[in-house]
Amino acid sequence: MNLNNFIQQFIILAPPFLFALTFHELAHGYVAWTLGDPTAKNQGRLTLNPLKHLDPLGVIAFIIMKIGWAKPVPVNPRYFKDPRKGMLLVALAGPAANVLLAVASAVLVKLLLVMVHILPMYILSPVANMLVASVWINIMLAVFNCLPIPPLDGSKVLMGVLPPETARVYERLEPFGFILLLVLFYTGIIPRIIMPIIGLAQSMLLG
16 A cells, blocks of 8 residues: 555545544443443543544554554443443443444445435545544444453453353453454454454445
8 A cells, every 4th residue: 555545545534533533432431420420520521522532552453454443441340239230231332332433334325325426526526435433433332342252342242141150250350351353353363253244244334
């Protein structure tokens, strides 16, 4: 890929990627806040400002591998009446937010196609490309984060349904989670698992 193509791709991908990450983390923090945990709110994380949520390593990973993440929102389960159920709901909120954004983006793409003879192409084309990218990015984030590998959201969901003792044992994997993710990615295991799901969901949404 030459420099011009890279810049064009970056301009198309960066806005939906930043918004998807921001909305994902905001959803975690908002659900935690509604369940009684003010930690994210007190740290200024209940915001749509992407600078509050960016993880530089996650951004680099997205540029290189097309899979990225944000800085996790702090959550203190001691504020929840039922910590296990609370953590499960908080974990589900992020992927659910991305599914919502993917559906909304797909709807907006179809609305733009109806307006193809109204809007000039220099506006229609980049906006449509960003929305199509938003569909893919949000599906990717939802599916990737549902993997049951610490510290991804899927691991928190799994720990919420496992017996308490088993969940505590599973939680000990978290310090090794990032290394495990890299190994599974570069051996092709993660792409083989998630890419067919992403492709199917994208084709269903965009038709």
